[in-house]
Amino acid sequence: MCRLARLLGRLVSRPSAAPAAPVPTILRRGSTVLSGADLTRSFGSGGTRSYALKGVSVQLKQGELNLLMGPSGSGKSTLLAVLSGLLRPDGGAVGALGRDVWRMSEDEMERFRLRHCSYIFQGYNLFPALTAREQLEIVLKWGEGCPTREARKRADHVLGQLGMTNKAHLRPAQLSGGEKQRVAIGRALVKNPTFVFADEPTSALDWDNGQQVIRLLSENAKQRGAMVLVVTHDPRLMPHADRVFELDDGQLTHESTPAKPPARTHSLAHDHTPFPPPHKRGQGPRVHLQIPQPARS
Ligand code: ADP
Ligand code: MG
Numbered sequence: 001m002c003r004l005a006r007l008l009g010r011l012v013s014r015p016s017a018a019p020a021a022p023v024p025t026i027l028r029r030g031s032t033v034l035s036g037a038d039l040t041r042s043f044g045s046g047g048t049r050s051y052a053l054k055g056v057s058v059q060l061k062q063g064e065l066n067l068l069m070g071p072s073g074s075g076k077s078t079l080l081a082v083l084s085g086l087l088r089p090d091g092g093a094v095g096a097l098g099r100d101v102w103r104m105s106e107d108e109m110e111r112f113r114l115r116h117c118s119y120i121f122q123g124y125n126l127f128p129a130l131t132a133r134e135q136l137e138i139v140l141k142w143g144e145g146c147p148t149r150e151a152r153k154r155a156d157h158v159l160g161q162l163g164m165t166n167k168a169h170l171r172p173a174q175l176s177g178g179e180k181q182r183v184a185i186g187r188a189l190v191k192n193p194t195f196v197f198a199d200e201p202t203s204a205l206d207w208d209n210g211q212q213v214i215r216l217l218s219e220n221a222k223q224r225g226a227m228v229l230v231v232t233h234d235p236r237l238m239p240h241a242d243r244v245f246e247l248d249d250g251q252l253t254h255e256s257t258p259a260k261p262p263a264r265t266h267s268l269a270h271d272h273t274p275f276p277p278p279h280k281r282g283q284g285p286r287v288h289l290q291i292p293q294p295a296r297s
Helices: 002-011 076-083 106-116 132-144 148-161 177-189 207-224 235-240
Strands: 032-043 050-061 065-069 091-096 117-121 195-199 227-231 243-248 251-256
Touching (some): 032 076, 050 227, 050 251, 065 207, 076 227, 117 177, 132 177, 177 207, 207 235
Parallel strands (some): 065 243
Antiparallel strands (some): 032 050
């Protein structure tokens, strides 16, 4: 348990008492909340330098599910990392909620990520020693100072909406891949993020689980007004997207608005309250527990 506490201490630093980055409190659905302008990013140096992003400009809107697609090595993960505040670009700018992200101080950036961003990766990054319920609870307890009873209530509500109530007491080793990814999604969404960044969240899942995951992310965009950006090379996700961006060799080559998704035949959610439940006012600072990943896919 001591080791776990030390690990958590490294991953979860409570924000300092300094005020959080100012953000607009009212956003109109469909307004641009995240943008990249002329982004460049290279790796290596001298003769071995290669450019993963070669001047990418993109605008992402509130309440939309965006797919970032393209062949392997085209720069998708690099672009997601640059837009999400995990990887500094060589050139260009990222604007989020009216702030220039890469001009923030490290402290401001940390607070911005904690308050606004959630990350979902292919590898789940769940804590092996914690149950599904505890994976969500800990985000609220450590990040927001949420009392135990309240954290449990919110964690259970989100797990219920993910169809995971009867697995809430299980640890990652006792869950299937699809279940683990649902817990990872619950952990990302329980803090009600403004931005959800997901890199290949369905690539290790079968068709059904993949569809469920993308539906959950889509619902989060629609019902809560989150901006969701998903890197994928699975065209079967396209019908769920509001916008699809295609990247090739570090450049954006195409942007499209796919056909609307087919009518849903079933829901993971047994109740239909917004997903996840809205925050109460006056709660403490928030945190994300996700482990930043290198840009390489
Ligand atoms: P994708 O996600 O589309 O597969 P990436 O963004 O991971 O592509 O990579 C784009 C290019 O940048 C690739 O050529 C890749 O090898 C290179 N790259 C990405 N991350 C690193 C890194 N950490 N070090 C060196 N090269 C990298
Ligand atoms: Mg990748």
